[in-house]
Amino acid sequence: MDGAAVRGREKLACDVAVVGSGPAGASAARVLARAGARVIVFEEGPFARFRDFPSDGFTAMAKFYRDMGASVLMGNAPMPFLQGRAVGGGSVINGAISWRLPRDVYDEWVLNDPAIGDAIPWDEIDAATDEIEKDLNVLPTDDAVAGPNNLLMAKGAEALGLEHRRISRYTRGCRGLGRCLQGCPEGNRLSMDLTYLADACAHGARVLSSVEVGGILVRDGRAAGIVGRASGGGTVTCEAGRAVVLAASAVQTPVLLMKNGLRHGPVGLGFQGHPGTSMIGWFGDPVRVWTGATQGHEVTGMRKEGLKFEALGYDIAVAAARLKSAGRAFAEEIRALDHWAAWGACVRAKGRGRVGAGFGRASVRFSLLPEDVFRLRRGVRVLGEMMLAAGAEFVTPGVHGWHDKVAQRAVMARFEEEGPLDPRAYTMVLTHMFGTCRMGADPSKGVVRPDFRHHAVDGLYVADSSVFPTNTGVNPQTSIMALATICGRRIAAGTGQ
Ligand SMILES: Cc1cc2nc3c(=O)[nH]c(=O)nc-3n(C[C@H](O)[C@H](O)[C@H](O)COP(=O)(O)OP(=O)(O)OC[C@H]3O[C@@H](n4cnc5c(N)ncnc54)[C@H](O)[C@@H]3O)c2cc1C
Ligand code: SF4
Incomplete structure (x- = not known):
């Protein structure tokens, strides 16, 4: 009805x-x-109906995400939180991902x-x-549909000696169209x-x-x-x-x-989540993050430290939004958009926040604890090192106040000591919520x-x-x-x- x-x-x-x-x-x-x-x-x-799911990320957000994907939680690092509607x-x-x-x-x-x-x-x-x-036919992502973004993560994790695996997903007949976050247009995601x-x-x-x-x-x-x-x-x-x-x-x-x-x-109190940050890296051969299984590979070896890494497929428009130059330089970056890989780090944050209901609408307050920021810093370091080890010519960590582009693992390794401790410096999104x-x-x-x-x-x-x-x-x-x-x-x- x-x-x-x-x-x-x-x-x-x-x-x-x-x-x-x-x-x-x-x-x-x-x-x-x-x-x-x-x-x-x-x-x-x-x-x-699955045939109606749009191919571009922003239209999908407008139709099927709460607040058109623009819900923001407030705290010491305001960040978007995404929910389906x-x-x-x-x-x-x-x-x-299952x-x-x-x-x-x-x-x-x-x-x-x-x-x-x-x-x-x-x-x-x-x-x-x-x-x-x-x-839900939960099975590891098939190599045939993994695509370069996922395969490169396996290579980077292997080089760092980190436990990793194909992500188990609830799909049947997935063709690696890379459109999970817009809604699978073929109904292959269960x-x-x-x-x-x-x-x-x-x-x-x-x-x-x-x-x-x-x-x-x-x-x-x-x-x-x-x-x-x-x-x-x-x-x-x-x-x-x-x-x-x-x-x-x-x-x-x-x-x-x-x-x-x-x-x-304690209704509304005790809110917890998994703030996630992402990194992009430039590879000599095309990657095309908008193709292949949207999220097909993960690094599990640091889960007990509260860190989990995942390959992240984006729609082409969302991928372009990550670029930060302007004018001619932006045009050059767009031309080379297919060379970027994108991976994310998900933090099991200890911080607790609260959900309020002012004027009948949800408001979320949540702040990272200092130990969460240390964990985040470690996550960014590992993401960067993994991408460089996988063959990226350089990575852009997306951390304000730090190097815009990093081409050497030794520099990336220093991030764990040198990276900012102000959580506002990091680009974060939260998609998993608990505890209210x-x-x-x-x-x-x-x-x-x-x-x-x-x-x-x-x-x-x-x-x-x-x-x-x-x-x-x-x-x-x-x-x-x-x-x-x-x-x-x-x-x-x-x-x-
Ligand atoms: C972009 C994105 C990617 C994610 N990827 C993964 C993943 O790969 N694997 C994974 O395990 N998790 C993932 N998650 C998280 C996962 O989708 C959620 O944890 C899960 O959907 C939560 O299930 P739920 O039923 O509790 O809430 P929801 O899925 O949020 O469902 C709640 C529903 O209730 C409806 N609703 C709310 N208020 C009312 C109301 N007053 N009246 C009527 N209806 C109402 C909402 O519109 C919504 O449809 C992702 C989330 C997002 C946003
Ligand atoms: S990657 Fe996602 S959108 Fe593409 S076919 Fe598989 S399930 Fe569907």
Whole structure:
């Protein structure tokens, strides 16, 4: 159903109303629909058929990213944070990288709050992840579609003796068109709209697109439904007999709670993310970052230090935006655009921020800690050294106040001591968000219980990465899906209702 067609007052009823159709909402909805519940999923963004995904990055951002990709978080290093806003959420515009929840991250959570281990046993996460990997055909990127940007990263990592591998992705029949971040034009990336939401619908669920949920109905201390505003101008009220599941992301879920006066526990506090910085390097032979698997290779050897490196495919227009000269020099750089490689470093930052809901809109405050900046500096150094070791003639680190171009590894190696400590000097973007409605047995420390139930309102659940006690240091979609699947199972089993 398309909310663009809803102009009057639409009244609906279901067993479970799910807010948000990204990996979290789709996973919970699927389990519940398969268990026989009448499920309706409400999604603020539009539904897109894969043939409609545009080839240029800026049009894709305007259509399928929140705030046209221009959301910015404030703190000691203001940076954009990117989120999908479409049926399928971030899964329709992301890099398709799949990582299992690392066991060491889970162990940290359980050490801190043993009730999490009792409510969500590791074996259940492990088994749910096996199923997700099977359903989404998660396999290492095929060499045939990797393309030079990814292959060069393997060469650089090998030269530095760092553990590396082809990225495992949820694709089928990927032809290396390099358009994941705009939406795969052939439906080869197995996003939620094509998989778990379709499966939920095959089991009776409905998805209502272009409806922004603003109200959570609570009666006698129990969640009773939702109220939403359709893009067509109408309103939608849905009574939910069994549960309301919030899966609107770690930024929008706390905003929804706060907007409805549900300020119990540390709601909005404890925001964590993975700030990422990128570097470009110039190679003698063409690389064409806009071709090949968008993100097909990663360096995993420094994960336990809180650093992960990934090859980054860009649309040609986005790649050009990275160049900083003007006039004739800019024309020269554009002419040689196909010679640039682009890779990123992702930092497991220890800093915690907060999400606010001033005027009903999300605002995010987040600052890097000094130790995060040291980690970032190390990441930039390794990225540069790796690119030069892979054969780059020079790299541009993109760090204000430092060398614009570096051609020698020895110079790049000095970055770890010489690089700026002011985080504003770095070019960063954040795409993974966590921790704003943390789970915890103690109601003063958790917004939801370790079984995803809200501490203060019965029948209200949070299924997205808001509930994660910390960030994970790896790409989160698969762990979000595993936990949301378990959340759906708990609701289906009726535990704690
Ligand atoms: C460019 C980019 C690349 C990424 N690459 C990867 C990757 O390769 N691998 C990986 O693991 N992760 C990646 N991520 C992160 C990953 O996509 C997210 O972690 C994941 O999508 C989060 O899932 P979610 O269901 O919690 O939230 P989302 O995917 O954000 O879905 C939430 C949905 O809820 C909707 N919504 C919000 N508020 C409301 C409301 N009030 N009413 C109705 N609907 C609402 C939103 O429009 C959205 O569609 C990437 C993210 C981006 C932006
Ligand atoms: S790399 Fe290209 S073909 Fe492969 S999934 Fe991404 S957009 Fe689709």
